[in-house]
Amino acid sequence: MSETDNRITEKAGSLAKQIAGRIIRARYTLAMAVLALALVLSSGAPFAVLLLLGIVLLLIIAAFAPGQGSEETQLGHGEGTESGLSRISGVRLAEQLPDPMILFDAGGMVLYANKAAREAFRPLAEDSVLYLRFRAPEMHGLIQGVIADGEPRAIDYFERLPLDRWYKAMAMALDAGAGEPASFVLLFRDQTEMRRIDRMRSDFIANASHELRTPLASLRGFIETLQGPARKDEAARDRFLQIMQKQADRMSRLIDDLLSLSRLEMKAHIAVTESVDLANVLNHVADTLTPLANGLEVTIERQVPAHPVKVTGDRDELIQVFQNLLENACKYGQSGKRVIVRLKEEDHSAGREVVASIQDFGPGIPSEHLPRLTERFYRVDVETSRAQKGTGLGLAIVKHILTRHRGRLVIRSRVGEGSTFIVRFNAPETKS
Incomplete structure:
Protein backbone atom coordinates (compact mmCIF):
# COMPACT_ATOMS: atom_id res chain seq x y z
CA MET A 1 0.00 0.00 0.00
CA SER A 2 1.10 3.57 -0.72
CA GLU A 3 1.68 6.20 1.96
CA THR A 4 -1.55 7.96 0.87
CA ASP A 5 -3.56 4.73 1.25
CA ASN A 6 -2.08 4.21 4.70
CA ARG A 7 -3.10 7.70 5.77
CA ILE A 8 -6.66 7.19 4.44
CA THR A 9 -6.89 3.88 6.30
CA GLU A 10 -5.61 5.49 9.54
CA LYS A 11 -8.10 8.37 9.27
CA ALA A 12 -10.97 5.96 8.58
CA GLY A 13 -10.00 3.88 11.58
CA SER A 14 -9.78 6.96 13.79
CA LEU A 15 -13.21 8.19 12.59
CA ALA A 16 -14.73 4.75 13.24
CA LYS A 17 -13.31 4.78 16.79
CA GLN A 18 -14.76 8.27 17.42
CA ILE A 19 -18.22 7.21 16.16
CA ALA A 20 -18.10 4.04 18.25
CA GLY A 21 -17.12 6.07 21.30
CA ARG A 22 -19.96 8.51 20.80
CA ILE A 23 -22.48 5.67 20.38
CA ILE A 24 -21.20 4.03 23.59
CA ARG A 25 -21.43 7.30 25.52
CA ALA A 26 -24.99 7.90 24.20
CA ARG A 27 -26.22 4.33 24.75
CA TYR A 28 -28.66 5.25 27.54
CA THR A 29 -30.18 8.07 25.51
CA LEU A 30 -30.58 5.86 22.43
CA ALA A 31 -32.15 3.07 24.44
CA MET A 32 -34.70 5.42 26.01
CA ALA A 33 -35.46 6.97 22.60
CA VAL A 34 -36.12 3.56 21.02
CA LEU A 35 -38.39 2.58 23.92
CA ALA A 36 -40.32 5.84 23.67
CA LEU A 37 -40.79 5.50 19.92
CA ALA A 38 -42.02 1.93 20.32
CA LEU A 39 -44.63 3.03 22.85
CA VAL A 40 -45.81 5.87 20.62
CA LEU A 41 -46.02 3.70 17.50
CA SER A 42 -47.99 1.03 19.36
CA SER A 43 -50.69 3.52 20.42
CA GLY A 44 -52.40 3.56 16.95
CA ALA A 45 -52.52 7.39 16.66
CA PRO A 46 -52.30 9.20 13.24
CA PHE A 47 -48.81 9.40 11.71
CA ALA A 48 -48.41 13.20 12.04
CA VAL A 49 -49.33 13.06 15.72
CA LEU A 50 -47.00 10.15 16.25
CA LEU A 51 -44.17 12.02 14.58
CA LEU A 52 -44.76 15.14 16.69
CA LEU A 53 -44.97 13.15 19.92
CA GLY A 54 -41.79 11.29 19.00
CA ILE A 55 -39.85 14.51 18.44
CA VAL A 56 -41.08 15.95 21.76
CA LEU A 57 -40.12 12.77 23.60
CA LEU A 58 -36.63 12.77 22.07
CA LEU A 59 -36.11 16.40 23.11
CA ILE A 60 -37.25 15.66 26.67
CA ILE A 61 -35.00 12.61 26.88
CA ALA A 62 -32.02 14.51 25.47
CA ALA A 63 -32.54 17.28 28.03
CA PHE A 64 -32.95 15.11 31.13
CA ALA A 65 -31.02 11.93 30.34
CA PRO A 66 -27.66 11.26 32.03
CA GLY A 67 -25.09 13.54 30.41
CA GLN A 68 -23.21 11.16 28.14
CA GLY A 69 -24.46 12.68 24.88
CA SER A 70 -24.80 16.42 25.35
CA GLU A 71 -22.22 18.96 24.28
CA GLU A 72 -21.98 20.25 27.85
CA THR A 73 -21.23 16.80 29.16
CA GLN A 74 -18.71 16.19 26.40
CA LEU A 75 -16.95 19.40 27.38
CA GLY A 76 -17.00 18.28 30.98
CA HIS A 77 -15.41 14.97 30.06
CA GLY A 78 -12.79 16.77 28.02
CA GLU A 79 -11.96 18.98 30.99
CA GLY A 80 -11.82 15.97 33.27
CA THR A 81 -9.44 14.18 30.94
CA GLU A 82 -7.28 17.29 30.61
CA SER A 83 -7.30 17.74 34.37
CA GLY A 84 -6.27 14.12 34.83
CA LEU A 85 -3.44 14.53 32.37
CA SER A 86 -2.37 17.73 34.12
CA ARG A 87 -2.32 15.95 37.44
CA ILE A 88 -0.23 13.13 36.01
CA SER A 89 2.20 15.59 34.40
CA GLY A 90 2.35 17.59 37.62
CA VAL A 91 3.26 14.51 39.66
CA ARG A 92 5.97 13.55 37.17
CA LEU A 93 7.38 17.06 37.28
CA ALA A 94 7.30 17.13 41.08
CA GLU A 95 9.11 13.78 41.22
CA GLN A 96 11.95 15.26 39.13
CA LEU A 97 12.38 18.35 41.30
CA PRO A 98 15.73 18.40 43.16
CA ASP A 99 14.17 20.28 46.10
CA PRO A 100 11.79 18.64 48.60
CA MET A 101 8.09 19.49 48.13
CA ILE A 102 5.17 18.48 50.36
CA LEU A 103 1.44 19.05 49.82
CA PHE A 104 -0.76 19.07 52.91
CA ASP A 105 -4.33 19.90 53.90
CA ALA A 106 -5.83 22.27 56.47
CA GLY A 107 -5.45 19.59 59.15
CA GLY A 108 -1.71 19.25 58.60
CA MET A 109 -2.10 15.88 56.89
CA VAL A 110 0.39 15.01 54.13
CA LEU A 111 -1.36 14.66 50.76
CA TYR A 112 1.76 14.15 48.67
CA ALA A 113 5.55 14.25 49.08
CA ASN A 114 7.91 14.15 46.10
CA LYS A 115 10.96 11.90 45.85
CA ALA A 116 13.37 14.51 47.22
CA ALA A 117 11.16 15.06 50.28
CA ARG A 118 10.76 11.33 50.94
CA GLU A 119 14.52 10.85 50.83
CA ALA A 120 15.40 13.95 52.87
CA PHE A 121 12.77 13.63 55.60
CA ARG A 122 12.40 9.93 56.25
CA PRO A 123 9.99 8.61 57.39
CA LEU A 124 7.46 10.66 55.43
CA ALA A 125 4.40 9.15 53.78
CA GLU A 126 0.98 10.21 52.59
CA ALA A 136 10.54 22.29 65.63
CA PRO A 137 8.40 25.19 66.96
CA GLU A 138 9.32 27.40 64.01
CA MET A 139 7.99 24.77 61.58
CA HIS A 140 4.75 24.49 63.52
CA GLY A 141 4.42 28.26 63.38
CA LEU A 142 5.06 28.24 59.62
CA ILE A 143 2.45 25.56 58.91
CA GLN A 144 -0.20 26.96 61.25
CA GLY A 145 0.33 30.49 59.95
CA VAL A 146 -0.22 29.61 56.28
CA ILE A 147 -3.28 27.51 57.18
CA ALA A 148 -4.75 30.37 59.21
CA ASP A 149 -4.46 33.22 56.69
CA GLY A 150 -3.17 31.68 53.45
CA GLU A 151 -0.34 34.20 53.24
CA PRO A 152 3.00 32.84 51.95
CA ARG A 153 5.85 32.88 54.44
CA ALA A 154 9.38 31.47 54.82
CA ILE A 155 11.78 30.52 57.62
CA ASP A 156 15.30 29.11 58.00
CA TYR A 157 15.05 25.48 59.07
CA PHE A 158 17.84 23.25 60.41
CA GLU A 159 17.56 19.47 60.04
CA ARG A 160 20.04 17.71 62.30
CA LEU A 161 19.54 14.03 61.41
CA PRO A 162 20.81 12.00 59.64
CA LEU A 163 23.16 14.82 58.54
CA ASP A 164 23.25 18.50 59.35
CA ARG A 165 21.28 20.32 56.63
CA TRP A 166 20.14 23.94 56.36
CA TYR A 167 16.97 24.74 54.42
CA LYS A 168 14.93 27.77 53.47
CA ALA A 169 11.39 26.47 54.13
CA MET A 170 8.57 28.24 52.26
CA ALA A 171 4.84 27.62 52.71
CA MET A 172 1.98 28.92 50.57
CA ALA A 173 -1.67 28.19 49.85
CA LEU A 174 -2.75 26.63 46.56
CA ASP A 175 -5.73 27.92 44.56
CA ALA A 176 -8.70 25.65 45.26
CA GLY A 177 -11.65 25.25 42.91
CA ALA A 178 -15.27 25.68 43.95
CA GLY A 179 -16.19 23.06 46.51
CA GLU A 180 -12.63 21.73 46.77
CA PRO A 181 -10.89 21.55 50.17
CA ALA A 182 -8.02 23.93 50.88
CA SER A 183 -4.52 22.60 50.25
CA PHE A 184 -1.06 23.99 50.86
CA VAL A 185 2.48 23.41 49.64
CA LEU A 186 5.71 23.32 51.63
CA LEU A 187 8.92 23.86 49.65
CA PHE A 188 12.48 23.39 50.92
CA ARG A 189 15.51 25.04 49.31
CA ASP A 190 18.74 23.35 50.45
CA GLN A 191 21.20 26.02 51.61
CA THR A 192 23.73 23.73 53.31
CA GLU A 193 26.46 24.36 50.73
CA MET A 194 25.88 28.11 50.87
CA ARG A 195 26.09 28.06 54.65
CA ARG A 196 29.25 25.98 54.50
CA ILE A 197 30.87 28.40 52.07
CA ASP A 198 29.85 31.38 54.22
CA ARG A 199 31.31 29.69 57.28
CA MET A 200 34.53 28.89 55.43
CA ARG A 201 34.74 32.50 54.24
CA SER A 202 34.22 33.80 57.78
CA ASP A 203 36.77 31.35 59.18
CA PHE A 204 39.21 32.28 56.45
CA ILE A 205 38.91 36.01 57.17
CA ALA A 206 39.23 35.39 60.92
CA ASN A 207 42.27 33.13 60.49
CA ALA A 208 43.97 35.45 58.02
CA SER A 209 43.37 38.41 60.32
CA HIS A 210 44.79 36.47 63.25
CA GLU A 211 47.85 35.33 61.29
CA LEU A 212 48.59 38.91 60.23
CA ARG A 213 47.74 40.48 63.58
CA THR A 214 50.27 38.38 65.52
CA PRO A 215 53.42 39.47 63.63
CA LEU A 216 52.10 43.03 63.36
CA ALA A 217 51.64 43.20 67.12
CA SER A 218 55.17 41.85 67.55
CA LEU A 219 56.58 44.46 65.15
CA ARG A 220 54.77 47.28 66.90
CA GLY A 221 56.06 46.13 70.28
CA PHE A 222 59.68 45.98 69.14
CA ILE A 223 59.42 49.32 67.34
CA GLU A 224 58.09 50.99 70.50
CA THR A 225 60.90 49.37 72.51
CA LEU A 226 63.53 50.57 70.06
CA GLN A 227 62.05 54.06 70.17
CA GLY A 228 62.13 54.04 73.96
CA PRO A 229 64.24 52.06 76.44
CA ALA A 230 66.40 50.25 73.84
CA ARG A 231 67.16 53.33 71.76
CA LYS A 232 70.86 53.26 72.68
CA ASP A 233 71.19 49.53 73.45
CA GLU A 234 73.06 48.17 70.42
CA ALA A 235 72.86 44.51 71.48
CA ALA A 236 69.09 44.69 72.08
CA ARG A 237 68.63 46.63 68.85
CA ASP A 238 70.40 43.96 66.77
CA ARG A 239 68.44 41.15 68.44
CA PHE A 240 65.11 42.95 67.99
CA LEU A 241 65.84 43.77 64.37
CA GLN A 242 66.48 40.10 63.64
CA ILE A 243 63.15 39.15 65.22
CA MET A 244 61.39 41.93 63.31
CA GLN A 245 62.92 40.66 60.08
CA LYS A 246 61.56 37.17 60.76
CA GLN A 247 58.08 38.54 61.52
CA ALA A 248 58.13 40.63 58.34
CA ASP A 249 59.20 37.55 56.34
CA ARG A 250 56.35 35.58 57.91
CA MET A 251 53.81 38.22 56.84
CA SER A 252 55.33 38.28 53.38
CA ARG A 253 54.99 34.49 53.02
CA LEU A 254 51.41 34.62 54.21
CA ILE A 255 50.50 37.39 51.76
CA ASP A 256 52.23 35.52 48.93
CA ASP A 257 50.26 32.36 49.73
CA LEU A 258 46.99 34.30 49.94
CA LEU A 259 47.67 35.88 46.55
CA SER A 260 48.58 32.48 45.14
CA LEU A 261 45.29 31.00 46.36
CA SER A 262 43.39 33.93 44.89
CA ARG A 263 45.05 33.47 41.48
CA LEU A 264 44.33 29.74 41.52
CA GLU A 265 40.67 30.31 42.31
CA MET A 266 40.35 32.86 39.50
CA LYS A 267 41.60 30.40 36.87
CA ALA A 268 40.17 27.21 38.38
CA HIS A 269 37.77 26.88 35.42
CA ILE A 270 40.56 27.14 32.81
CA ALA A 271 41.68 23.68 31.69
CA VAL A 272 45.38 22.88 31.42
CA THR A 273 46.52 21.74 27.98
CA GLU A 274 50.34 21.66 28.04
CA SER A 275 52.35 18.46 28.16
CA VAL A 276 54.81 18.37 31.05
CA ASP A 277 57.60 15.90 31.87
CA LEU A 278 56.84 15.05 35.51
CA ALA A 279 60.20 13.26 35.92
CA ASN A 280 61.97 16.51 35.05
CA VAL A 281 59.73 18.44 37.45
CA LEU A 282 60.51 16.13 40.38
CA ASN A 283 64.26 16.18 39.69
CA HIS A 284 64.16 19.98 39.50
CA VAL A 285 62.30 20.24 42.83
CA ALA A 286 64.69 17.77 44.50
CA ASP A 287 67.72 19.72 43.24
CA THR A 288 66.23 23.00 44.46
CA LEU A 289 65.48 21.71 47.97
CA THR A 290 68.69 19.72 48.47
CA PRO A 291 70.41 22.64 50.32
CA LEU A 292 67.41 22.89 52.69
CA ALA A 293 67.48 19.12 53.26
CA ASN A 294 71.24 19.17 53.92
CA GLY A 295 70.75 21.92 56.48
CA LEU A 296 68.16 19.75 58.25
CA GLU A 297 70.42 16.67 57.92
CA VAL A 298 67.84 14.96 55.71
CA THR A 299 68.75 12.85 52.66
CA ILE A 300 66.52 13.04 49.57
CA GLU A 301 66.37 9.68 47.79
CA ARG A 302 65.04 9.54 44.24
CA GLN A 303 63.22 6.69 42.51
CA VAL A 304 62.45 8.55 39.32
CA PRO A 305 62.61 6.97 35.82
CA ALA A 306 65.35 8.20 33.50
CA HIS A 307 62.90 8.51 30.61
CA PRO A 308 60.28 11.29 30.33
CA VAL A 309 56.93 10.72 32.05
CA LYS A 310 54.36 12.99 30.47
CA VAL A 311 51.27 14.47 32.11
CA THR A 312 48.94 17.27 31.07
CA GLY A 313 49.56 20.29 33.27
CA ASP A 314 51.12 23.64 34.04
CA ARG A 315 54.84 23.24 34.81
CA ASP A 316 55.09 26.14 37.28
CA GLU A 317 52.03 24.99 39.21
CA LEU A 318 53.26 21.39 39.37
CA ILE A 319 56.61 22.62 40.65
CA GLN A 320 54.70 24.50 43.36
CA VAL A 321 52.79 21.32 44.29
CA PHE A 322 55.85 19.11 44.76
CA GLN A 323 57.94 21.87 46.27
CA ASN A 324 55.32 22.27 49.01
CA LEU A 325 55.09 18.51 49.58
CA LEU A 326 58.85 17.89 49.61
CA GLU A 327 59.57 20.92 51.81
CA ASN A 328 56.94 19.73 54.31
CA ALA A 329 58.44 16.23 54.29
CA CYS A 330 61.93 17.59 55.01
CA LYS A 331 60.77 19.92 57.77
CA TYR A 332 58.11 17.85 59.57
CA GLY A 333 59.76 14.46 58.89
CA GLN A 334 63.20 15.69 59.87
CA SER A 335 63.56 13.08 62.62
CA GLY A 336 63.37 10.28 60.02
CA LYS A 337 66.56 11.59 58.36
CA ARG A 338 65.44 10.66 54.84
CA VAL A 339 62.74 11.39 52.29
CA ILE A 340 61.92 9.27 49.22
CA VAL A 341 60.68 10.84 45.99
CA ARG A 342 59.00 8.25 43.72
CA LEU A 343 57.48 8.35 40.25
CA LYS A 344 55.90 5.44 38.41
CA GLU A 345 53.20 4.56 35.90
CA GLU A 346 50.36 2.17 36.70
CA ASP A 347 47.89 0.40 34.43
CA HIS A 348 44.31 -0.02 35.64
CA SER A 349 41.10 -1.24 34.06
CA ALA A 350 39.97 2.41 33.78
CA GLY A 351 43.22 3.48 32.11
CA ARG A 352 46.83 4.37 32.81
CA GLU A 353 47.85 6.61 35.74
CA VAL A 354 51.01 8.52 36.59
CA VAL A 355 51.70 8.27 40.33
CA ALA A 356 54.12 10.55 42.19
CA SER A 357 54.73 10.25 45.92
CA ILE A 358 56.74 11.92 48.68
CA GLN A 359 57.45 9.71 51.69
CA ASP A 360 59.03 10.73 54.98
CA PHE A 361 59.87 8.65 58.08
CA GLY A 362 59.07 11.23 60.74
CA PRO A 363 56.58 11.19 63.62
CA GLY A 364 53.53 10.67 61.39
CA ILE A 365 50.10 12.30 61.61
CA PRO A 366 47.22 11.08 63.82
CA SER A 367 44.37 9.70 61.70
CA GLU A 368 41.80 12.20 63.00
CA HIS A 369 43.74 15.05 61.37
CA LEU A 370 44.10 13.52 57.89
CA PRO A 371 40.69 14.58 56.45
CA ARG A 372 41.32 18.24 57.35
CA LEU A 373 44.93 18.70 56.29
CA THR A 374 44.01 20.51 53.06
CA GLU A 375 41.78 23.06 54.83
CA ARG A 376 43.08 26.61 54.92
CA PHE A 377 45.05 27.45 58.07
CA TYR A 378 44.50 23.97 59.51
CA ARG A 379 47.51 22.78 61.49
CA VAL A 380 48.18 19.55 63.35
CA ASP A 381 50.50 21.41 65.72
CA VAL A 382 50.32 25.20 65.63
CA GLU A 383 53.61 25.85 67.44
CA THR A 384 55.58 23.36 65.32
CA SER A 385 54.09 24.81 62.13
CA ARG A 386 55.03 28.35 63.07
CA ALA A 387 58.50 27.24 64.14
CA GLN A 388 58.93 25.75 60.65
CA LYS A 389 57.72 29.02 59.07
CA GLY A 390 54.49 27.42 57.87
CA THR A 391 51.53 29.58 56.90
CA GLY A 392 48.88 26.83 57.06
CA LEU A 393 48.07 27.35 53.37
CA GLY A 394 50.55 25.04 51.62
CA LEU A 395 48.33 21.97 51.33
CA ALA A 396 45.31 24.12 50.47
CA ILE A 397 47.31 25.45 47.50
CA VAL A 398 48.29 21.89 46.55
CA LYS A 399 44.63 20.84 46.62
CA HIS A 400 43.54 23.75 44.40
CA ILE A 401 46.25 23.09 41.82
CA LEU A 402 45.50 19.36 41.66
CA THR A 403 41.78 20.06 41.30
CA ARG A 404 42.52 22.18 38.24
CA HIS A 405 44.77 19.40 36.89
CA ARG A 406 42.12 16.73 37.56
CA GLY A 407 44.62 15.11 39.90
CA ARG A 408 44.01 13.37 43.22
CA LEU A 409 45.87 13.72 46.50
CA VAL A 410 45.97 10.70 48.81
CA ILE A 411 47.53 10.99 52.29
CA ARG A 412 48.64 7.93 54.22
CA SER A 413 50.20 8.18 57.65
CA ARG A 414 50.78 6.24 60.82
CA VAL A 415 52.00 7.70 64.07
CA GLY A 416 55.65 6.79 64.56
CA GLU A 417 56.08 5.50 60.97
CA GLY A 418 55.96 8.64 58.87
CA SER A 419 53.69 9.95 56.13
CA THR A 420 53.27 9.49 52.38
CA PHE A 421 51.65 12.08 50.12
CA ILE A 422 50.57 10.46 46.84
CA VAL A 423 49.51 12.41 43.75
CA ARG A 424 47.70 10.61 40.93
CA PHE A 425 47.25 11.92 37.38
CA ASN A 426 45.45 10.40 34.44
CA ALA A 427 48.10 9.67 31.83
CA PRO A 428 47.54 11.56 28.57
CA GLU A 429 46.27 9.51 25.64
CA THR A 430 48.99 8.52 23.22
CA LYS A 431 48.43 9.30 19.56
CA SER A 432 48.57 6.24 17.34
Missing part, protein backbone atom coordinates in the same frame (compact mmCIF):
# COMPACT_ATOMS: atom_id res chain seq x y z
CA ASP A 127 -1.70 10.47 55.29
CA SER A 128 0.97 11.07 57.94
CA VAL A 129 0.75 14.10 60.22
CA LEU A 130 3.12 16.90 59.26
CA TYR A 131 3.42 18.18 62.84
CA LEU A 132 4.77 14.82 64.03
CA ARG A 133 7.55 14.77 61.41
CA PHE A 134 8.61 18.38 61.89
CA ARG A 135 8.60 19.03 65.62
